[in-house]
Amino acid sequence: MFNIVQYPTILSLPDRLTGVNDYHPSLPCLSLAVALVRPSVAVELGVYRGDSLCTIAQICRELALKTRIYGIDTFHGDENSGFYGDAVIEDLQRYLRENDYHSVQLIRSTLDEARPKFNDISIDLLHIDAGHSYEEVKHDFETWAPRLSSRGCVVFHDTHLLINPNCHVWKFWAELRAAHPDLTFEFPWAWGVGLFQAGPTMSPGMKDLLALRGKEMENVQTFVRHIGHTVVDHYATRHNMQQIVAGFGSAG
Numbered sequence: 001m002f003n004i005v006q007y008p009t010i011l012s013l014p015d016r017l018t019g020v021n022d023y024h025p026s027l028p029c030l031s032l033a034v035a036l037v038r039p040s041v042a043v044e045l046g047v048y049r050g051d052s053l054c055t056i057a058q059i060c061r062e063l064a065l066k067t068r069i070y071g072i073d074t075f076h077g078d079e080n081s082g083f084y085g086d087a088v089i090e091d092l093q094r095y096l097r098e099n100d101y102h103s104v105q106l107i108r109s110t111l112d113e114a115r116p117k118f119n120d121i122s123i124d125l126l127h128i129d130a131g132h133s134y135e136e137v138k139h140d141f142e143t144w145a146p147r148l149s150s151r152g153c154v155v156f157h158d159t160h161l162l163i164n165p166n167c168h169v170w171k172f173w174a175e176l177r178a179a180h181p182d183l184t185f186e187f188p189w190a191w192g193v194g195l196f197q198a199g200p201t202m203s204p205g206m207k208d209l210l211a212l213r214g215k216e217m218e219n220v221q222t223f224v225r226h227i228g229h230t231v232v233d234h235y236a237t238r239h240n241m242q243q244i245v246a247g248f249g250s251a252g
Contacts, residue, residue: 002208004220007035009062010227016054016095017235023129023157024235025190025228027055030127030155032224033195034059036206037153039067039124045111045140046130047073050092052157056127057101069104072114073130115143122149129157134168141172145198152199153206160192185210189225 004010010031017024034042034056042060044053053071060067077083089108096104107114111130126148128140141154148154159173173194177184180196187193197206212220 002205002212002216002220004032004223006205007032009035009059010224012059012062013231013234014051014055015058015099016051017231017238018049018051019239020049020051021232021235022191023052024231025225026157026187026193027052027231028224028227029187029193029195030055031059033125033153033155035063036203036209037125037151038063038065038203040065041068041070041121041123041149042125042127043070043072043118043123043144044127044129045072045144046128047071047075047092047106048077049088050095052127052129053092053104054095054101056125057096057104060103061101067103069101070107070118071104072107072109072111074110075106075108078131111140112143115147118144118147121147122152123147124149124151125153125155127155127157132158132164132167132169134171137169137172141176148198150199151201151203153202154196154198156194156196158191159186159194160188160190182210185212187221187224189221190228 010028012031014027030052042056044056047053050071053069057069060069075089089106093106107117123144126144128137130140131137137156145154156169156173158167158169160170161167162170170192176196177186183197185195197210209220
């Protein structure tokens with residue numbers, strides 16, 4: 001029986017919350033994945049401003065894990081996120097430095113160019129949030145899956161985004177779920193997060209999560225969704241307070 005109370009770090013409010021808030025409702029899903037897998041190596045494909053990457057780092061720290069974390073991105077943007085300059089990666093680097101996240105390494109590169117760097121590294125947690133077309137997400141998965149460890153888990157973002165004509169992650173996710181119904185679990189709200197247990201070795205908690213069905217599955221999804229709402233509210237409150245403080249500063 002899956003008991004989500006055994007994973008209290010899911011209640012942790014992410015410290016890094018930028019204005020790119022599409023992932024904010026689903027960050028607790030990522031936190032839960034980290035707690036279930038307890039990775040020695042975590043890799044994120046597609047970083048942008050780093051909210052999800054820093055959530056991985058934060059939960060690893062709270063769990064006292066000595067995880068090596070890699071974030072791979074060109075850091076110049078694309079058609080979906082828009083194009084941007086060096087200020088984005090510089091801000092993220094500053095955050096990592098000021099918060100002593102020395103275990104996090106940013107790799108400024110295309111995903112295909114970075115792939116050979118991991119020939120001798122087994123990845124326990126792979127977070128895919130880069131290209132959003134069907135062809136791109138399929139390519140990223142097939143290219144990086146061979147580097148997963150025996151307990152490797154893949155986290156997909158945007159599995160529930162059905163109406164954006166430029167996003168077809170849901171289509172690849174649907175195929176993956178159909179092929180591996182007992183190895184996938186989805187948090188189907190906001191943009192959606194899907195977990196795929198790719199490796200044959202899984203933690204007892206992951207095994208219990210994947211076995212959930214019916215009302216028990218809905219209860220866990222609802223619980224995590226409520227925490228996601230709390231993250232959204234936390235960002236809004238903090239942003240409003242910053243605006244108020246800035247207003248007082250300009251008035252003085």
